[in-house]
Amino acid sequence: MLRATILTALAATALAGCTTTTATGGTAGRSATAPLRTAAGADVGTVTATEMAGGIQVRIDARGMPAGIHGAHVHTTGRCDAPDFTTAGGHWNPTAKQHGTSNPAGPHAGDAPNLTIGADGSGSVTIMLPAGTMDGLLDADGSAFVIHAAADDYRTDPSGNSGGRIACGVFAAA
Ligand SMILES: [Cu+2]
Secondary structure, three states: OHHHHHHHHHHHHHHHHHHHHHHOOOOOOOEEEEEEEOOOOOEEEEEEEEEEOOEEEEEEEEOOOOOEEEOEEEEOOOOOOOOOOHHHOOEOOOOOOOOOOOOOOOOOOOEOOOEEEOOOOOEEEEEEEOOOOHHHHOOOOOOEEEEEOOOOOOOOOOOOOOOOEEEEEEOEEO
C-alpha cells in the first residue's frame, strides 16, 4: 500500500513537471527534420522545423526539383507512401480552418508560402507557422512536409489548387 502511494506520488510529480515545462515555454528550441524524397525515392532536400516563441519556424532546402512555383505545406500524417503520397493526409489543421491565408475562413496551421525553385532545380525559404507547436507536429500520428507540382493560390479549399504531390518527408525529432 505504501509502495503504491509512493509510485502514485512519483507519477504525479512527473506529470506536473511536463506541464510546467510547456507552460513556461521551456520546450523552445526543440527541432525536427523531414528528408524530402520523390516518388522514385530521390533525395531532394531537407525541411527543418524549430520551435520558437512565435510558433514553428520551418526552413525548406530543396534541390533536384522542377523549376517553378510550388505549393508547400505541413500535412497531418507522418506517412509518405509513393507514388502519390496521399497517406500524408490533408493539410495539418488542428483548429478546423479552411485553406489559405487569403481565405477569410483560413488558414490551416500547416499552410505555408509557395516555394520557388530556380533553373538549377534548387530553392530555399524560411517561413513561420504561427499556429504550430512541436507537440502537435510530433503527435502520435506525426506529420509530413509535402511539395506540390503547382503553385498554391492561398485561397481554394482544401489545397490551394496546387496539384499533385511531388515530394514528401516525414518529420522526426532532431
Ligand atoms: Cu500540401
